[in-house]
Ligand code: FES
């Protein structure tokens with residue numbers, strides 16, 4: 022038993038570089054499209070060129086005869102598969118269950134969005150499959166189409182599904198309408214605004230891909246796919262589609278090139294490929310082209326809302342009423358129904374004590390790609406709406422934006438909002454002050470004057486958000502309509518020589534779990550991070566978990582922490598025997614087991630070896646080995662919050678808006694790795710700024726053709742789009758998990774849009790402008806003003 | 812058709828359809844899968860490689876057009892397992908998240924340094940407009956390229972990183 026080593030440095034909470042970087046830097050990343058199976062074949066889809074059409078007939082003869090073609094499958098070949106399910110049941114106000122428009126894996130009779138699959142070609146090469154797909158002839162009967170959510174909700178609109186008259190999937194509400202009514206009647210001011218939350222395309226740079234084969238050795242359907250939740254997909258593919266029983270199904274999501282929600286869903290193409298692989302008896306691979314990604318990845322947002330905020334004479338909020346039309350696209354995607362309901366209306370209290378809130382959401386079918394979770398998923402829509410209302414109220418009442426917020430902030434926690442959630446913790450005023458300092462809010466007038474001297478219009482705007490992360494607990498979510506549990510799990514295995522393997526049910530596709538989890542485990546066990554490896558994303562190795570979306574790291578990390586603690590508990594009992602002292606007297610700190618009852622100590626490695634050697638302690642009392650698993654079902658969501666400030670300048674000649682400053686003060690509770698957290702904020706803010714100023718997904722309103730189907734037409738943020746950010750962090754630990762973490766993945770996408778639009782409205786001295794505030798839109802406002810002033 | 816490609820210092824003889832894109836030859840035939848594909852309109856830069864030391868998007872040219880040129884891919888940067896200073900800079904400055912854009916960013920970053928040996932941040936932002944990243948918001952990529960440039964300049968002159976100009 023050695024002399025105690027120097028206590029190791031704490032890793033958790035520090036900005037250590039990532040352990041997983043090397044393979045990515047070397048070009049050795051392992052993405053789905055990088056892999057080939059022996060006997061590989063390729064799939065290409067034949068897709069609808071129409072927004073809405075009936076299929077009269079499909080002629081596959083020429084395609085079948087083309088060189089290298091193995092099979093051409095149409096909807097009829099997939100008839101045994103059930104329709105694509107939506108995993109969250111929402112009931113309308115009158116109690117009627119949501120009306121689910123039937124979505125076949127491959128369309129048989131009718132298509133409802135451009136890009137919907139109608140046939141799939143399997144061939145010996147990628148080119149052969151694509152060439153043959155062009156030879157499939159479909160006889161179409163074009164139908165009237167509707168792409169815009171308001172148009173689709175209007176009387177006389179073309180209808181997508183016979184069981185959903187008026188294109189209405191559900192008409193849902195949350196909150197107390199009568200209380201809102203009463204509060205408005207006695208209010209001093211009401212401000213009303215109609216605003217659009219623009220449709221976005223997630224555009225992870227790695228397109229979706231799948232490679233599926235029957236593995237004759239393991240007798241398993243073996244699938245590699247770009248997914249955020251492979252374990253969930255295994256259950257789906259087994260239970261819903263019967264592709265194979267769960268124990269005969271392996272799904273691996275290896276390195277995944279970004280997700281942002283878009284890879285958390287169940288897509289028809291992937292089901293079709295997995296099914297086809299069984300049918301043709303060869304491995305089948307499909308990788309989306311970017312155009313296919315634009316057409317078929319689930320899009321985000323697309324709300325049209327009218328809201329009224331009631332205030333007392335001092336600018337205190339009395340009530341908020343919201344009426345939202347939410348585009349669902351042609352079908353309800355996996356969690357499409359959840360996003361504009363429990364992920365949205367529940368966040369409408371924002372950071373404020375608003376006594377009465379009511380939200381009505383009508384979910385509307387449109388001839389577009391389905392809409393589902395995209396970074397933030399409902400929470401950005403809520404924050405944008407609330408923060409625009411607050412910005413407008415400040416303007417109307419001539420109260421400083423910061424001041425009106427300060428007057429209304431929630432100050433005591435836990436706080437029960439009128440819309441379902443109980444905020445766990447926060448210090449909103451500290452966040453506000455931190456943001457004001459970071460942004461030098463007080464110095465703005467001087468900067469505005471300086472800009473004016475250069476002929477530029479300068480504005481400043483703010484957005485304060487609160488969001489819900491670490492989704493759980495399962496029982497409450499089941500009551501609200503969830504179809505699956507929302508816990509996470511981790512198994513921690515200590516090897517005989519003291520190295521550690523963590524089998525994590527989460528999935529990292531850029532979030533740096535291999536590092537953050539290693540930091541946590543290294544500290545718990547007092548060992549170097551390099552002795553910890555983290556395994557995710559392979560259902561043959563990890564049996565239980567729920568993947569990564571909605572900043573769930575706090576859930577999976579908590580499961581890991583608990584499993585570590587269980588190991589330490591057991592190790593202490595073993596140490597008691599080895600040190601010949603009562604187990605209760607054994608302490609474990611910095612990698613050493615010690616007892617006040619003796620001078621002897623045991624290192625973590627020594628204890629690990631002894632646990633496996635199984636001598637020196639009674640194995641009838643304490644089992645050998647050092648492995649523990651934990652399932653953590655959080656008692657509540659976590660509620661990160663923050664205040665973002667955007668400062669912009671407009672060139673009045675061109676209408677071009679330039680972000681000249683952006684400050685974010687976020688409170689994510691305890692940070693596992695501030696470097697990774699900053700990276701998440703930067704990436705989220707880029708997506709939020711992109712939504713506010715650049716990005717929008719446009720369908721032709723008449724034909725429902727996607728007009729923005731490439732990076733040439735859809736404006737992605739680029740390296741020169743936005744300036745450096747000023748970031749600050751507060752820390753009110755979350756009581757919802759043992760680590761005090763809250764989650765940071767969505768913050769930027771939630772906070773940034775309203776901050777920018779508030780700034781643009783400030784610069785232009787207007788009530789509102791819809792996103793994206795493009796040069797054209799801004800210029801039109803300025804031009805109209807110039808004409809008026811004539 | 813038969814063609815000869817020299818990739819990362821090794822000569823290869825390949826038999827490929829004439830229409831094969833360079834990126835597909837690299838990925839499918841040579842199994843150099845570090846060069847990625849992120850779009851079908853030459854916009855994203857995930858496929859960036861070097862041709863005689865100059866960055867090109869390998870999805871925009873046929874493999875046969877690269878005959879007789881020196882091709883360097885991301886796999887060719889590290890020497891004997893030691894990361895190139897630019898790769899190391901991406902690691903230190905957290906210039907990658909999902910890693911998908913990273914090979915293209917590193918190859919494009921090196922090309923920026925070739926043209927601007929010690930680029931300032933604004934130059935890097937402007938020069939990087941042909942590469943898309945959806946994860947990082949670019950800020951750390953830009954810092955990484957600046958730091959990589961600095962480290963390369965320092966290595967070339969024998970000085971220690973951080974002592975030079977252009978910080
Ligand atoms: S794949 Fe070459 S530029 Fe996108």
Ligand code: FES
Pocket residue numbers: 226278279531906907908909910911912913943944945946947
């Ligand atoms: S790191 Fe994911 S696209 Fe750049």
